[in-house]
Amino acid sequence: MTGLATLAYVLGHLGDTSFFVGGPTGTGPSHSAWSFIGGIFENSFGHLILILVVLVLFFHGVNGIRLVLAEFGLILRKPSAIEYPYKPRSLGLGQKAMIYAGIAIALAAAVWAFLVLFEGMG
Amino acid sequence: MKESRLMLIQYATAVAAVVLVAVHLIMQGVIYPYATAISFDNILSIYRNGFYAIFLEALLVVVLVHGFNGVRIILQEIRQSKPWTQLVDAGTVVAIIITVAYGTRTVILAVFGVVSPA
Numbered sequence: 001m002t003g004l005a006t007l008a009y010v011l012g013h014l015g016d017t018s019f020f021v022g023g024p025t026g027t028g029p030s031h032s033a034w035s036f037i038g039g040i041f042e043n044s045f046g047h048l049i050l051i052l053v054v055l056v057l058f059f060h061g062v063n064g065i066r067l068v069l070a071e072f073g074l075i076l077r078k079p080s081a082i083e084y085p086y087k088p089r090s091l092g093l094g095q096k097a098m099i100y101a102g103i104a105i106a107l108a109a110a111v112w113a114f115l116v117l118f119e120g121m122g
Numbered sequence: 123m124k125e126s127r128l129m130l131i132q133y134a135t136a137v138a139a140v141v142l143v144a145v146h147l148i149m150q151g152v153i154y155p156y157a158t159a160i161s162f163d164n165i166l167s168i169y170r171n172g173f174y175a176i177f178l179e180a181l182l183v184v185v186l187v188h189g190f191n192g193v194r195i196i197l198q199e200i201r202q203s204k205p206w207t208q209l210v211d212a213g214t215v216v217a218i219i220i221t222v223a224y225g226t227r228t229v230i231l232a233v234f235g236v237v238s239p240a
Contacts (some may be wrong), residue, residue, distance in 0.1 A: 006197075007189035013131075016227050020165060021231035029169075030233025033163050044159070054147075056123045061140050116151035 002060035009053045010115060016041060047117040054113040055106050062102030132134035142181040169232035182225040190217045204220065 019037035022030040040046075069075045075094035081091070149168075150159045158164055168174045194214040198207060 003189070003192045007193065010185055011190055011221065016220060016230075018224065020162075020169075020229045021228050021235055022238070026231065026235075028231050029162070029166055029237045031162055031238065034165075038160070051192075055144070061143070064136045065140065070138060071133065113151070116156050120155060120157070 002056045002063070003047075005056050006053070006060055010047075013043060044118075050117060051110050051113045053066075055110040058100045058109040059106035062098060062105055066098040066102070129195075132188065132191050132195065135184050137186050137192070142177070142184055144153070146181055166232070166237065175233050179226065179229050181232075182229070185224055186218055186221050186225070190214050190221075191217065193217075200204060221237045 015038050018024060020030070022033045023037075026033060036102070052073055058097070066092045070090070075092065075098070076090055077092040080089055150156060153159075154164065169178070191214065194210055197210045
C-alpha cells in the first residue's frame with residue numbers, strides 16, 4: 001500500500017515538475033507555467049499531502065530495508081518447530097525493532113516536514 | 123529475464139532510491155529553505171549544474187523502475203498464468219519507458235531549453 005501511494009505521488013510529481021518547462025507542450029524553462037502550477041499546489045492542502053507523502057515514504061523505506069535484510073537471511077531467526085501459541089518465529093528482535101523504528105522514523109520525518117512546510121524551517 | 127534477477131533489480135533500486143531520495147529531500151528542506159528550494163531561479167541553477175542534472179535523471183530512472191517493478195510483483199502475486207505474466211511484464215516495460223521518457227524530456231528541456239521571460 002505504501003509503495004502504491006508513493007508511486008501515485010511520483011507520477012503526479014512527474015507531471016507537476018514538467019510545468020517547470022511549460023508542461024506537456026512546453027519547450028523550455030517557463031516562469032509563468034511554474035507560477036501557475038505553484039499556485040495550484042503550494043498551499044496548506046498541498047503541504048498536507050506532502051507531509052503524508054513523507055510519512056508514507058519513510059516507513060516504506062525503512063520497511064523495505066527490513067525486507068531486503070530478511071530476504072538475504074540477515075535478520076531471520078533460525079527455523080524451529082512450530083509450537084503453541086504459534087507466534088511467527090521469523091519475526092525476531094531485529095525485525096520487530098525495524099518495524100517500530102520505521103514507524104518512529106516516519107513520524108519524526110513527518111514532524112520535520114511540517115516544520116519545513118508550515119513553519120519555514122530549513 | 124529470470125524472476126530472481128528482477129528481484130535483485132528491485133532490491134538494488136530500493137537501496138539506490140533510499141540514498142537518492144534522501145539527498146533529494148535534504149536539498150528541499152535542509153540545504154535550502156523550502157521556499158528557496160522551489161523558486162524558479164534555484165531550480166534552474168540546479169538543472170544547469172551538470173552533476174545535479176545527472177543526479178535527477180538517475181533519481182528518475184531508479185524510482186520509476188523500482189515503482190513499476192513493485193507494481194509488477196504485486197500483480198504477479200494476485201494471479202498466475204502465462205498470458206497474465208506476459209501482459210503484466212510487457213505493461214511494466216511500456217510504463218517505465220513512457221514515464222522515464224516524459225521525465226527525461228523535462229530534464230533535457232530544463233538543461234538545454236531557452237528560458238521564457240517572466
